[in-house]
Amino acid sequence: MAEASTAREGTQSNAAHSSAGELLLRLLGAALQVVATWAVVHVLTPQEAGIYFRGLVLALGLSTLLRGKYELYMAHHIIGWCVTRTGSPTGVLLMQLAGRMLVRATLLCGALLVVTADLDIRAPQLQTLLQTYLPFVLALPCISLATLLGQALRAANRTLGIVVATYAVNVSMILAVALAPPGASLALYSWAFLLGSLVSAAVAAVLAWRAFPASLAEASQPISRETLQAVDSRELIGLVRGAVLWGPLCILALWAPAVEIAQYAVAARTALIVDFFLPALNLTGCRETLRADQLLQAPSRRQLLMQLAAALLYSSAFVAALLVLAPTTLAIYGRPYDTQLTVYALLLGVQWINGVGRPAIRHAVVEWDARRIAVAVGSGALAALLICGVAVANYGAVAAAAGSLMGALIVNGRAILMALSDRHAGESQPGSPSPRGSV
Numbered sequence: 389m390a391e392a393s394t395a396r397e398g399t400q401s402n403a404a405h406s407s408a409g410e411l412l413l414r415l416l417g418a419a420l421q422v423v424a425t426w427a428v429v430h431v432l433t434p435q436e437a438g439i440y441f442r443g444l445v446l447a448l449g450l451s452t453l454l455r456g457k458y459e460l461y462m463a464h465h466i467i468g469w470c471v472t473r474t475g476s477p478t479g480v481l482l483m484q485l486a487g488r489m490l491v492r493a494t495l496l497c498g499a500l501l502v503v504t505a506d507l508d509i510r511a512p513q514l515q516t517l518l519q520t521y522l523p524f525v526l527a528l529p530c531i532s533l534a535t536l537l538g539q540a541l542r543a544a545n546r547t548l549g550i551v552v553a554t555y556a557v558n559v560s561m562i563l564a565v566a567l568a569p570p571g572a573s574l575a576l577y578s579w580a581f582l583l584g585s586l587v588s589a590a591v592a593a594v595l596a597w598r599a600f601p602a603s604l605a606e607a608s609q610p611i612s613r614e615t616l617q618a619v620d621s622r623e624l625i626g627l628v629r630g631a632v633l634w635g636p637l638c639i640l641a642l643w644a645p646a647v648e649i650a651q652y653a654v655a656a657r658t659a660l661i662v663d664f665f666l667p668a669l670n671l672t673g674c675r676e677t678l679r680a681d682q683l684l685q686a687p688s689r690r691q692l693l694m695q696l697a698a699a700l701l702y703s704s705a706f707v708a709a710l711l712v713l714a715p716t717t718l719a720i721y722g723r724p725y726d727t728q729l730t731v732y733a734l735l736l737g738v739q740w741i742n743g744v745g746r747p748a749i750r751h752a753v754v755e756w757d758a759r760r761i762a763v764a765v766g767s768g769a770l771a772a773l774l775i776c777g778v779a780v781a782n783y784g785a786v787a788a789a790a791g792s793l794m795g796a797l798i799v800n801g802r803a804i805l806m807a808l809s810d811r812h813a814g815e816s817q818p819g820s821p822s823p824r825g826s827v
Contacts, residue, residue: 410548414668417551417558418661422720424558425657427565428577429650429721436574438646439517441653443524443578445641449634451532454493456626458485459539460753461619466543468754476615479602482540484611485619489536493529500525519575523582530585537592541599543753547667549595553588560584625762631769632799636776636791644784647724652785654725655732658717662707662739667746669702692807695747703743707736734789738796745800748807755810764802768795 429437462485466478476484504518504525538550564580637656641649710717711733718726752761772795779787 420558424561431565434647434650437650442641443521447524449638452630455532455536457622458489460622462540463543463753479600480606483607493532497528523578527582527585530589534589534592537596551664553592556587557584628765628769632795635773636788639776640788648784651728655728659735666743699744703740707740731785731789734793737793741796741800748803751807752803768799
């Protein structure tokens with residue numbers, strides 16, 4: 389009995405140590421995010437910062453479109469425990485799909501480079517601008533790979549991985565500001581972002597391989613036709629989901645003045661720290677991460693309601709605290725960024741809605757009713773783009789933030805209604821493995 393008690397105390401001590409270490413890593417990620425943003429906007433004029441962030445936004449938006457269908461399929465594979473149905477271990481399938489996504493990203497990167505070279509010849513006045521955006525084009529495959537792997541880790545509730553992967557980009561931005569000579573060109577900071585994205589992709593690859601081990605020999609095997617068809621069937625939903633996430637900001641990046649883009653980007657990057665912490669506080673379905681030797685039953689309606697209530701509690705408490713601190717937080721960046729309290733509050737609202745709806749979104753991924761999901765995502769994208777497109781000329785960044793908020797509200801609201809109306813909640817799905825199966 390004494391031995392059992394000692395073992396239990398040791399386990400609790402290790403868990404506490406692990407939680408404390410994870411919290412420190414998340415705090416470090418949030419600090420790097422804020423410091424990197426502060427460093428960029430203080431070394432660059434608002435006009436230059438807007439040009440820099442415009443390239444970053446377009447690169448991230450294109451990345452989301454490229455990886456959309458692969459990301460959705462991997463989330464279903466991991467959360468829905470589909471190994472026995474597909475016959476492919478998670479690590480093998482992730483490497484195979486990541487390779488196909490990299491081919492797409494590389495082809496698009498090549499096409500954009502051809503366009504850039506043509507513009508460089510035909511419009512010499514754009515040479516400085518094109519030199520600034522060239523590293524963002526080259527970073528497209530790295531951004532796509534790092535984010536795809538990070539979202540796979542997130543699906544398995546290993547949310548710390550995607551936070552750690554962002555370290556490299558933020559550290560590269562900080563070092564570029566610290567080491568750049570006086571009067572350095574804007575392109576220097578863009579190349580620093582490219583270097584950071586390369587390291588970020590490598591870090592994400594290592595973390596994903598540790599979470600989902602697989603050999604190169606296994607990954608070199610061809611993917612089954614059924615799997616490819618299932619992936620391709622998610623193409624449209626993946627594209628529309630990208631429009632929900634990045635459509636309003638891309639509209640703003642294309643049409644608004646550079647200064648307004650910089651203001652929005654500062655508010656958006658700061659609001660993103662909510663996503664560093666909320667998934668860790670509110671793991672839907674379990675407090676521990678999903679492991680290869682442990683699976684969880686789909687939640688019953690009562691369990692789903694409890695998860696939604698917990699999500700509402702954690703999201704509300706965390707975002708409310710940040711709203712109270714919003715004036716102080718924005719004051720860190722100085723003028724003209726401290727005037728964007730409304731934009732920052734709206735973007736915190738987006739994070740709050742995404743946090744509340746996370747249990748329902750994961751439920752929808754498991755059940756995967758393509759028609760209902762397409763309606764939910766499509767209506768959210770339509771509302772977001774309409775609000776931003778109609779109002780951006782008069783309201784600028786506020787319109788983009790309001791569009792994002794409405795898109796998130798519609799998608800998550802419909803997901804919650806779908807989850808609560810699902811008569812099969814908690815029942816075993818046909819062909820699903822037993823709880824002792826493999827992820």
